[in-house]
Amino acid sequence: MGIISRGFRGRPRDDHGRLPPGQYQVHDFPVLSAGPTPRIEQDRWEFAIDTEAGQTHRWSWQELMALPQESPTADIHCVTKWSKFDTTWQGVSLDVLFEDVETAAEYALVHSYGGYTTNLPLEDLLDGKAWICHRFDGEELEPQHGGPARLVVPHLYFWKSAKWVRGIRLLNEDWPGFWESAGYHNYGDPWREQRYEGD
Amino acid sequence: MIRWRRARLTAAREESPTARTLVFEVPDWPGHLAGQHVDVRLTAPDGYTAQRSYSLATPEGVELTVEGLPDGEVSSYLVDELTVGDEIELRGPVGGWFVWRPAVTTPVLLVAGGSGIVPLMAMIRARRLAGGDTPFHLVYSLREPARRYYAAELDAPDPWLTITWVHTRLAPHRRITKDDLPGPGPDVFVCGPTGFVEAAADLLLDVGHDSARIRTERFGG
CATH class of the missing domain: 3.40.50.80 (Nucleotide-binding domain of ferredoxin-NADP reductase (FNR) module)
Structure with a gap:
């Protein structure tokens, strides 16, 4: 335990074990990003998976909408300390998008309109753990929250859930993304409080 | 690993009717770039902790300016309670993107x-x-x-x-x-x-x- 802060009592503890260490609960939806919000029209939007063997699988907006849709509910945890419980999304599971993708790669580099990147092991995108989402809380996803579509990987800190997602490159070697190259943890498990490099 | 360090408040001044600048003495502070931030951790007597991030206000030393937010669990403590001589914990510096480097001479x-x-x-x-x-x-x-x-x-x-x-x-x-x-x-x-x-x-x-x-x-x- 750290040093006691004289006179500090803190908020009531009522999170029922849902808050990872160092997090606090919010009820709004803060926005964090490194630059201006890109605006991408749905009819110019596309999503692509590039394999390590050089194959590309592409989806237009209409093709994404025609795929089976899921409505995950998840607690999300931002590395800047806020957590938001029971967020509701709609989108397509990565399992669906990877159905016809042949790969032996272990790593994924997610990239976005506007140039953002983030990396994670491919297995963290599969088996019901990640979605390409285009609706939040029953509404079309707003640009400032990543619309038209963002990745949602709720079991990792939320910077891994790339806004304005454009595609995934599959790689045999791990390649650090934007924040991962700027002092943040390579994996980012909130329950192990992996905020910064070396945590 | 960016480790937690003890930080002792050595001076404080009102920056505005709702904000306070806090000057800390942090042994072995490694230095930082303008634009980086630190994480502050407060611990209650029962072991409960709360963390928040604050930007560093100066390029040298550890100086934070904190705006007291209504219902701000950590900010109200830092603005209203913390007294010169008190210790808190902080770690950093954090953030390698929102920084200005003196070697870059672009306007x-x-x-x-x-x-x-x-x-x-x-x-x-x-x-x-x-x-x-x-x-x-x-x-x-x-x-x-x-x-x-x-x-x-x-x-x-x-x-x-x-x-x-x-x-x-x-x-x-x-x-x-x-x-x-x-x-x-x-x-x-x-x-x-x-x-x-x-x-x-x-x-x-x-x-x-x-x-x-x-x-x-x-x-x-």
Whole structure:
């Protein structure tokens, strides 16, 4: 335990074990990003998976909408300390998008309109753990929250859930993304409080 | 690993009616770049802890300016309770993106909304320390003059620093507009609440700035 802060009592503890260490609960939806919000029209939007063997699988907006849709509910945890419980999304599971993708790669580099990147092991995108989402809380996803579509990987800190997602490159070697190259943890498990490099 | 360090409050001053600047002594502080932040951790007697991030206000030493938020679990403690001689824990520096490096001599445009001035002030102070002739332009949007931070320094700006003030709660009420923003060329740093940063970044794109040269830092929640 750290040093006691004289006179500090803190908020009531009522999170029922849902808050990872160092997090606090919010009820709004803060926005964090490194630059201006890109605006991408749905009819110019596309999503692509590039394999390590050089194959590309592409989806237009209409093709994404025609795929089976899921409505995950998840607690999300931002590395800047806020957590938001029971967020509701709609989108397509990565399992669906990877159905016809042949790969032996272990790593994924997610990239976005506007140039953002983030990396994670491919297995963290599969088996019901990640979605390409285009609706939040029953509404079309707003640009400032990543619309038209963002990745949602709720079991990792939320910077891994790339806004304005454009595609995934599959790689045999791990390649650090934007924040991962700027002092943040390579994996980012909130329950192990992996905020910064070396945590 | 960025380890937790003990930080002892050695001085404090009112920065505005709602904000306080805190000067800490942190043994073996490794130094930092202007724009970086630290995580602060408070611990209650029952072991409960709370963490928040705060921008460093100076390029040297460990100095934070904290705006007391209504219902702010950590900020209200730092603004109202913490007394000179008290110790807290902090770790850092954190963040390798929203930083100004003195070796880069490109002109700089800083756009601050309210307490978003803090990391930008660290950049202004780093620029002062660095010398040279890099021009800085600060656009500082805030409710009213009495709320401004760092009044002594900003009321008599250095010759290389241009300041545009935008007062949003002073008649005539107004928001930041395109006319407040110089055109493309400088590296741009925008910091403030989300709504402000969104609006300012969109205006910067409207007046021709390259999105790749606009760095933003937002706070909220």
